[in-house]
Structures are given as structure tokens and as C-alpha cells.
Amino acid sequence: MxxxxxxxxxxxxxxxxxxxxxxxxxxxxxxxDGGDIPASGADGGHRPRRxxxxxxxxxxxxxxxxxxxxxxxxxxxxxxxxxxxxxxxxxxxxxxxxxxxxxxxxxxxxxxxxxxxxxxxxxxxxxxxxxxxxxxxxxxxxxxxxxxxxxxxxxxxxxxxxxxxxxxxxxxxxxxxxxxxxxxxxxxxxxxxxxxxxxxxxxxxxxxxxxxxxxxxxxxxxxxxxxxxxxxxxxxxxxxxxxxxxxxxxxxxxxxxxxxxxxxxxxxxxxxxxxxxxxxxxxxxxxxxxxxxxxxxxxxxxxxxxxxxxxxxxxxxxxxxxxxxxxxxxxxxxxxxxxxxxxxxxxxxxxxxxxxxxxxxxxxxxxxxxxxxxxxxxxIALDGRDQKSARAAEAAQEATSTEPAAPDAEIAVQVVNGTRTDALAAASGRASAVAGILRETGFTGAFAGTAGSLSRERTAVRYPSADLEGDAHRVAEALGIPASSVQRSTDVSGVTLVVGADWREGTTYEAPEQDDTTPESAEALNGADDTACMKVNPAFTWS
Structure with missing residues (x-):
């Protein structure tokens, strides 16, 4: 190139x-495929895997x-x-x-x-x-x-x-x-x-x-x-x-x-x-x-x-x-x-x-x-054959940012409601309730976001840039949210607490047992599989 x-x-x-x-x-x-061919999504709605x-x-x-x-x-x-x-x-x-x-x-x-x-x-x-x-x-x-x-x-x-x-x-x-x-x-x-x-x-x-x-x-x-x-x-x-x-x-x-x-x-x-x-x-x-x-x-x-x-x-x-x-x-x-x-x-x-x-x-x-x-x-190995040691699991939970955090009262935290699921509507007033919990804890800059309800399985703290990483970890620490749930994201403009479906009620967050399995939707394939054979569409065969 x-x-x-x-x-x-x-x-x-x-x-x-x-x-x-x-x-x-x-x-x-x-x-x-090498000719003037319609792109994926233009020929019957097949799922585009690229x-x-x-x-x-x-x-x-x-x-x-x-x-x-x-x-x-x-x-x-x-x-x-x-x-x-x-x-x-x-x-x-x-x-x-x-x-x-x-x-x-x-x-x-x-x-x-x-x-x-x-x-x-x-x-x-x-x-x-x-x-x-x-x-x-x-x-x-x-x-x-x-x-x-x-x-x-x-x-x-x-x-x-x-x-x-x-x-x-x-x-x-x-x-x-x-x-x-x-x-x-x-x-x-x-x-x-x-x-x-x-x-x-x-x-x-x-x-x-x-x-x-x-x-x-x-x-x-x-x-x-x-x-x-x-x-x-x-x-x-x-x-x-x-x-x-x-x-x-x-x-x-x-x-x-x-x-x-x-x-x-x-x-x-x-x-x-x-x-x-x-x-x-x-x-x-x-x-x-x-x-x-x-x-x-x-x-x-x-x-x-x-x-x-x-x-x-x-x-x-x-x-x-x-x-x-x-x-x-x-x-x-x-x-x-x-x-x-x-x-x-x-x-x-x-x-x-x-x-x-x-x-x-x-x-x-x-x-x-x-x-x-x-x-x-x-x-963590995606083939599921390795189990994280107790030490590694503990380190993952306790890991914190090397970036210093601002005083709690100076950290602005937007709280959004992500409690909606496929089966349940969003828990009413959840963002306001958790923002209140944060303010009582000393985060006086916490406020409920005005965005519509989201659907998030797990509660997470998100931050947009490295200078706010320490603040995000401090918020997670104060609420008992594991460090692994602190995520950098370009979808937020400041420290943002997304209250997930795992915290629909109550004043104390209890982290669910962490699932370390590879999602089925990732369609994992093992490198040793030597039995695969592609199925040919009858319309493209010859004799």
C-alpha cells in the first residue's frame, strides 16, 4: 500500500x-466475490458476516x-x-x-x-x-x-x-x-x-x-x-x-x-x-x-x-x-x-x-x-479449558486505575436506567433512586440522566477518556461494583453509571457471579477441527 x-x-x-x-x-x-455482485444485505436479507x-x-x-x-x-x-x-x-x-x-x-x-x-x-x-x-x-x-x-x-x-x-x-x-x-x-x-x-x-x-x-x-x-x-x-x-x-x-x-x-x-x-x-x-x-x-x-x-x-x-x-x-x-x-x-x-x-x-x-x-x-x-481462554485462579479472580475484582481520582464531591456522575429486559419494563425511577444513593455517599454531583431507558444485563460504570478513569473506578468502589465492570466507552461524555437489570431494586448493589464463558453468539470454532466440509448449493454444482 x-x-x-x-x-x-x-x-x-x-x-x-x-x-x-x-x-x-x-x-x-x-x-x-470477484465480479459485479450485490453486496450482503441486498440479496434476501442474509445475515452479513462479512x-x-x-x-x-x-x-x-x-x-x-x-x-x-x-x-x-x-x-x-x-x-x-x-x-x-x-x-x-x-x-x-x-x-x-x-x-x-x-x-x-x-x-x-x-x-x-x-x-x-x-x-x-x-x-x-x-x-x-x-x-x-x-x-x-x-x-x-x-x-x-x-x-x-x-x-x-x-x-x-x-x-x-x-x-x-x-x-x-x-x-x-x-x-x-x-x-x-x-x-x-x-x-x-x-x-x-x-x-x-x-x-x-x-x-x-x-x-x-x-x-x-x-x-x-x-x-x-x-x-x-x-x-x-x-x-x-x-x-x-x-x-x-x-x-x-x-x-x-x-x-x-x-x-x-x-x-x-x-x-x-x-x-x-x-x-x-x-x-x-x-x-x-x-x-x-x-x-x-x-x-x-x-x-x-x-x-x-x-x-x-x-x-x-x-x-x-x-x-x-x-x-x-x-x-x-x-x-x-x-x-x-x-x-x-x-x-x-x-x-x-x-x-x-x-x-x-x-x-x-x-x-x-x-x-x-x-x-x-x-x-x-x-x-x-x-x-481468559475462549475455549473454556482454563479456569481463572482464585488469585487472578481476586486481582480482577480489586484492580483499580493508576489515574488519581478527584474528591468524591467533585466527581460528576450521570446515572441512567438500564434495567429494561425483554420480559420486563424498566424499573420506574431507578436512575433517580441510585443517583440519590450516590449523593448520600458523598458524590454530590450525581444526577439522573434524561435519556430513555436502556436494556443492560449488568450494572457498569463507563467513562470516555483516560483522565476520567480514576473517577470511574472510585464510583464503582463506593457502590461495590467490581472493577471489571468499569468500562471505557466513546458512547458517553462523562462518568456514567448504567444501572442494569441486576440492580432493579434495593440500595446496595450485589454483584452477580461473573460468567466467564464465551457467548454462543460469537460462534466459536476450534482450530483442531479437521472434519469440516463446505456444503455446495445445488444451483452452483456441475457434473
Whole structure:
């Protein structure tokens, strides 16, 4: 991706055809299978699961085998191949997690797939003529979390048209300032606000998760690295040709059974929507999960990858395709990272999608998404095989901000009523009642908000920026609300107490037992599952 392309202003005709973040279908040029295909949401209302894992498998190839065979032979040459950008272009930072008893900390890496059409090769693989040279979009965004003890790995992918507030970002090359978005816009636009460092800043704003590194790759990188690996086995339960009478489809053609796909055919597999199951993005996501699982197993188990020539080719292609932060800008740093990732066995890898719900033609995170983010923040394995130790649980409850709090009487606290549930109306007057409890406790600046009733399962204290973190923790402490329920959020303008359905009555808050299970809506998939085979839609088969 060229820096000049990354700085161009977003083109409305390809991002937001109707000018609104939540209006109209997703852009077909950046969400099709390789032809002029209607975007998700425009063909029968299928649930939009987006292109979640298209580039992740290729990036993981580098991370898992790194440059072990060629790294020091071509050290300078490969280092020169690697492009770099600053890690975080936003103003607000998230503190690093507290080390565990052994002094270890988790590692969080944001994987970004750019739809850049800034070269003839990328244009041929990925889009229409009118998109050539336009500002790239972060159409694939996945957070890879490596546990502190290096026993497990969690992956959260975010749909590309998730509505978020992009924070203020400054372009590192020319100093252009991109002000914070007014209202919510699609998360994939963050890449056009100065580069991948703004996508990192957006994730940190939304999740409260400290991100250590990013890795970005484009269309051409997928093809070149998949080809260098030598093929990834995938399975279809019938003959498939992803092409209809109008030319819609990726062009993927396979016979029934298991086949190794590589190069452009691998990209076709990852982009196919027409032909798999019901033709929705959900089906495409399943195919992408299958590919990623298979690639990881192939890299770990296929003896041919020990060939120095194959590893050298993979390292060459991967370093050309990558843009990384300065913490990963050498072959040695990438190899060290790959060494860490290789400690995790496939059966301890859990892939998920951020739980979401429709907002018009777009989506937004749900409360289950916050549950998923919390599990990552607290380094809890998503596969459910690890139980937090008593010490870790106690630390999570007692953890407080390093930011000092203002005196109680000087802390302004808005209290809002979030007690409504699917079965029950909001508890009448609850915001006023809890605001009164706070005032009696010494928070004389507490007041009931005028917003309509919300629906929140658990009571939480939210704050918008780092300078108010200490105040938020002080409010939680005074009411007996656990520290894990103190959340940073761009949806509030000051310290805000959201009274949830777990505190519909009474003057004392009793925290419910914390649920550390992965939400079903995250659709977790285990990395060791080698039995998957995509179901082919009968309308796209051949004999």
C-alpha cells in the first residue's frame, strides 16, 4: 500500500452510496466475490458476516513459520522488503495488562486486510476500474490474543461495516489531522484516516484492549503467500462452480472432495459466497474458518515446509506483502513472534466473530461483544479449558486505575436506567433512586440522566477518556461494583453509571457471579477441527 493512497480522502461513491453510515447496502466493489455482485444485505436479507478471514490465513503463515529457513541468509534484503507504519495514531492510549504471577503478559496483535487497488496486480485480483488508486479500506480486521502463559490463542474478527466512532488520528507522513468521526461510521474507513495506526486506535477505543502490534497485508499478498506455502487442503461435499448466469461469483471450480488450493484459487475460495450453502456471508465465513484451520495444521505438520527453498520463498513473499508497526519491522522480530505463536497447539486456538446486531444495513456490537472483549482483557481462554485462579479472580475484582481520582464531591456522575429486559419494563425511577444513593455517599454531583431507558444485563460504570478513569473506578468502589465492570466507552461524555437489570431494586448493589464463558453468539470454532466440509448449493454444482 502506498502512503499517498492511504492519505487520500474516502470516496463516497464506493463507501457510502447514500451518504449515511447506516444507509444503503455495503459497497459491492469491496465486498463481492470477484465480479459485479450485490453486496450482503441486498440479496434476501442474509445475515452479513462479512469478509472476516480472507487475509488472516496468509498472515498467519508468516507468523507460524516466520523466516526460519531464510531469515539470516537474506537478513538485510528481507528487512528492506518490510514496510512499516506507526502503531497507534490516536491520542488515547490503553495501559498494558498487569503481568501474571510468573511475570508474563499477553500479546495482542491486530491483523488487517487492506483492499488496496494501488497496483495492477491488486486491481486484477480485487476490484473494478473505478476503485483504482482510491483510499484503501480495512475490510478485514481480526484481533489475535496470545495468552500470557502462551498456552492458548483467541481470535476475534470484526465485520467490516460495524458502526464505530473513529477517534482523532494524525497522518504520520504529512501531518494531516483527521478529526474524530461525528457519530458512528463503518470501521473499515479507519484505514483511510492516516493508516493502520488509526485502525489500531479505533479498536482500542471500542474494546479497551491494549494492542501490542499490527500486521497488514493486501490482495496480492494473499495470492503470493498462499502460493509459496504450496497449497492448503479444503473440502466441498459436491462439485462447485461459483458463477451464475449473470457472471456473479468468484469463479472457484472444484470437484467433490478435498483439494489443495493455492495462489489465486486460494483467494477464490476465501472470497466465494455464491455456491456455498445459502449464498450468505455466513457461509463464506465458514469457508474462511475452514481454510485458516487447515493452513495452521498444514504449516505445523507438513514436512515439506522444512525445505529451505520453500521457507525462503515464503519469507520473500511474506515480507514483500506486509506492513507492520516498528515493533515487528525486522526478520528477527517476526521470527521471535512466530516462535511465541508456535507454542500454541491448534486445539487451543479459538476463532470467533464479534457478536453484532443490525442497525439498518450495518451492524453494531452487542452486550455479548463486551463480554468477549472482557474475556480477552482479563486473559481468559475462549475455549473454556482454563479456569481463572482464585488469585487472578481476586486481582480482577480489586484492580483499580493508576489515574488519581478527584474528591468524591467533585466527581460528576450521570446515572441512567438500564434495567429494561425483554420480559420486563424498566424499573420506574431507578436512575433517580441510585443517583440519590450516590449523593448520600458523598458524590454530590450525581444526577439522573434524561435519556430513555436502556436494556443492560449488568450494572457498569463507563467513562470516555483516560483522565476520567480514576473517577470511574472510585464510583464503582463506593457502590461495590467490581472493577471489571468499569468500562471505557466513546458512547458517553462523562462518568456514567448504567444501572442494569441486576440492580432493579434495593440500595446496595450485589454483584452477580461473573460468567466467564464465551457467548454462543460469537460462534466459536476450534482450530483442531479437521472434519469440516463446505456444503455446495445445488444451483452452483456441475457434473
Amino acid at each position: 502506498t502512503q499517498s493512497a492511504a492519505r487520500r480522502t474516502l470516496r463516497d461513491d464506493r463507501r457510502e452510496p447514500d451518504g449515511g453510515a447506516a444507509d444503503g447496502p455495503s459497497d459491492k466493489a469491496s465486498d463481492n 469478509r472476516m478471514l480472507k487475509w488472516f490465513a496468509a498472515v498467519l503463515a508468516l507468523l507460524l513459520v516466520g523466516s526460519a529457513g531464510a531469515g539470516y541468509v537474506y537478513y538485510r534484503h528481507l528487512n528492506d522488503n518490510i514496510k512499516q507504519n506507526p502503531l497507534n495514531l490516536g491520542d488515547n492510549k490503553v495501559a498494558q495488562p498487569t503481568p501474571n504471577a510468573a511475570g508474563q503478559t499477553p500479546l495482542n496483535i491486530l491483523l488487517i486486510g487492506s483492499d488496496a487497488r494501488d497496483s495492477e496486480e491488486n486491481q486484477k485480483l480485487g476490484g473494478a476500474r473505478e476503485t483504482f488508486g482510491a483510499t484503501p479500506l480495512a475490510d478485514v480486521q481480526m484481533l489475535l490474543h496470545l495468552s500470557a502463559d502462551r498456552t492458548n490463542m483467541s481470535v476475534i474478527s470484526m465485520p467490516r461495516d460495524t458502526l464505530v466512532q473513529i477517534p482523532k488520528c494524525t497522518d504520520p507522513e504529512d501531518g494531516t489531522v483527521y478529526e474524530a468521526s461525528k457519530g458512528r461510521v463503518m470501521t473499515n474507513q479507519s484505514l483511510g484516516h492516516g493508516g493502520p495506526g488509526c485502525t489500531v486506535a479505533t479498536w482500542q477505543e471500542l474494546t479497551g484492549i491494549h494492542i501490542d502490534h499490527f500486521v497488514m497485508v493486501d490482495f496480492a499478498g494473499v495470492v503470493s503467500m498462499a502460493d509459496a506455502v504450496g497449497g492448503v487442503p479444503v473440502c466441498v461435499d459436491a462439485n462447485i462452480l461459483s458463477r451464475d448466469s449473470k457472471g456473479h461469483g468468484s469463479g472457484l471450480k472444484l470437484s467433490e472432495g478435498t483439494h489443495p488450493v493455492k495462489g489465486e484459487q486460494a483467494l477464490q475460495w476465501l472470497r466465494t459466497r455464491y455456491g456455498f450453502e445459502d449464498g450468505s456471508d455466513l457461509a463464506r465465513a465458514k469457508a474462511q474458518h475452514m481454510y485458516m484451520n487447515s493452513l495452521v495444521r498444514e504449516l505445523r505438520e507438513n514436512a515439506t515446509l522444512s525445505s529451505p527453498n520453500k521457507l525462503r520463498r515464503l519469507a520473500e513473499e511474506a515480507t514483500r506483502a506486509l506492513t507492520v508497526d516498528p515493533g515487528l519491522d525486522t526478520v528477527k522480530k517476526l521470527y521471535d513472534l512466530s516462535d511465541e505463536l508456535r507454542k500454541v497447539k491448534p486445539e487451543r486456538v479459538t476463532m470467533t466473530t464479534m457478536p453484532n446486531r443490525y442497525v439498518g444495513a450495518r451492524v453494531e456490537p452487542t452486550e455479548d461483544a463486551e463480554q468477549l472483549f472482557r474475556l480477552v482483557r482479563e486473559d
